[in-house]
Amino acid sequence: MSTNTSLYSRLSRRETHAPRSVLAITLAVLLILVAAWIGTEIVLSLLALPALLVAPADMFSSALGVLEQPAQYVGIAGVVVAIIGLVLLIAGIAPGRRARHTLSSTRTATVADNAVIASALARHAAHAGNVSPDNVTVSVSHRRADVHLTPASGLPVDAAAITAAVNQQLEQYELTPRVTAKVRVAENGKVGA
Incomplete structure (x- = not known):
């Protein structure tokens, strides 16, 4: 083993x-x-x-x-x-880093590209914020995930629920190195989103 x-x-x-x-x-x-x-x-x-x-x-x-x-x-x-x-x-x-993270697994070596992680986080943030996936932008760097969400005009968005959903996903992935999330909700909504 x-x-x-x-x-x-x-x-x-x-x-x-x-x-x-x-x-x-x-x-x-x-x-x-x-x-x-x-x-x-x-x-x-x-x-x-x-x-x-x-x-x-x-x-x-x-x-x-x-x-x-x-x-x-x-x-x-x-x-x-x-x-x-x-x-x-x-x-x-200095270590040369690729835009990838390892996921915790005891049975195999699991490596995910940062774009894949960003896509998954965007999907969960959109679901938690009840907005279109097109209104969520996520970028993942070596130690940070920036989530930017634009709500539909006139519909309130719970930033705490989005933050909790994104953090829960990051905890489930158990990424190495550890990634922390920063969620930003745009002040101005998007018409017809």
Whole structure:
């Protein structure tokens, strides 16, 4: 039983988290291209042929002479390199999340897309508010469900009943990570809804 549980948790994590393959492949291709260019420049220099862009001796001397350049240019270049490094570090460490949640189940790994959860919550909110499903908009993010309901003109809507219905559905789903709901009822009704 514990083997299945660990398998289900691995499958759920795999389905709810995005891989970093595209970023890793892009960086690898860029590094390969730079290494190939530098290697080509070195071979051309050894063969006494003209450089494609910059001769290796010029690259080395300009890297050593960077302190002789104006401070504002060196500072700007340093800030740009630091920002690129910070973005790559955050992208590598932060978990990539897909718009999905896992539903509690002991017998299987159950993953639902946020759009499916939003659709179900919209249906229950419309039923609880006694309005047309077209008048309910729901968006589900990682930890929050925003329910926006527009009542028919002249018909009162019980916001507490809608909130209770939405919260009851969320409790039944037992989503991981846990989602909290915020229900908003529009002040102005819609004619003929």
